[in-house]
Amino acid sequence: MCLYHPKRVIAVGAVCTAYTPPAKRLMPLDVVVAKVPYFSYQKVLADAGNTGKMLDTAPRRFLTAVFRKHSEMSSTLENDKTPIIGTLQGVTSSTDPIFTQRSAMLLDEELQYYVDQYTRSKFQSTCQYYATREIDFKDEQGLPSTIAHPALFIAAANDHVLKPELARKMHRFLPNLETRVVDDAGHWVLWEQKERVNAMLKAWLAKIPVPGADRSKL
Structure with a gap:
């Protein structure tokens, strides 16, 4: 959504799955x-x-x-x-x-x-x-690589598939990125450590300015 309709998005967050920018050439599986x-x-x-x-x-x-x-x-x-x-x-x-x-x-x-x-x-x-x-590659051609929105990435320390190190280059494409790592959690971190993840999300969202928020008080 950030790439296709950036004006509709205030901020973006992801859990475990690191952002990968649109590819310049198709890389077969x-x-x-x-x-x-x-x-x-x-x-x-x-x-x-x-x-x-x-x-x-x-x-x-x-x-x-x-x-x-x-x-x-x-x-x-x-x-x-x-x-x-x-x-x-x-x-x-x-x-x-x-x-x-x-x-x-x-x-x-x-x-x-x-x-x-x-x-x-x-x-x-x-x-x-x-x-x-191949479908995704064609669909993403011409889209920007950088996402300027406030962004949060939450990794699970013990995810053996979507390992935290897969996100090590994310900051190059998300200049306003914050990262968190949840210890003692694997791929299903939203089940294993839901209270900790929710606390991270709540604290991060509290810092995000909401357009029109002041007007709503009038």
Whole structure:
């Protein structure tokens, strides 16, 4: 929104996902994975048809495995070099307890909600997100690289996929950027440390001037 309709935006924030400016040339996913091996899972998910059908056969097992704290991930399935790959490979038949034992991070009715939604809508459209690199590249041509709005980036210290270091160059493109790192939190930081994240957001938003705020008091 900041790039397409900057006048409609007062400030912008992001959690875990670092800002990447519009690319000057298309970089195929194979090239990205060669440079950043722990993005290998994106190649699997980008095969949206096949991977979607596979996940459709075991939605509860898959969601039970991925919706958990960073400290609860399987040491036998996962590693820092290629995260998520082991979980994707084991979703239909692995006996690892992460596929059957729900994390205390969420209630059973919360997990069941997601299971019901994906049972209805299927996984292919979600996986398709990783197959749109060329479409996104064409769509972003001609857009500016810099976002001048006040910006906040919140990273999770223990996110093994969207690692905090991926944001190390963000300040080059967001001159008004503030960053925060939440310790003892992984990819689901909004679940794991929601109170701390909300406090960071509240403190940051309190400093953002709102156009027309004074006029509203008249």
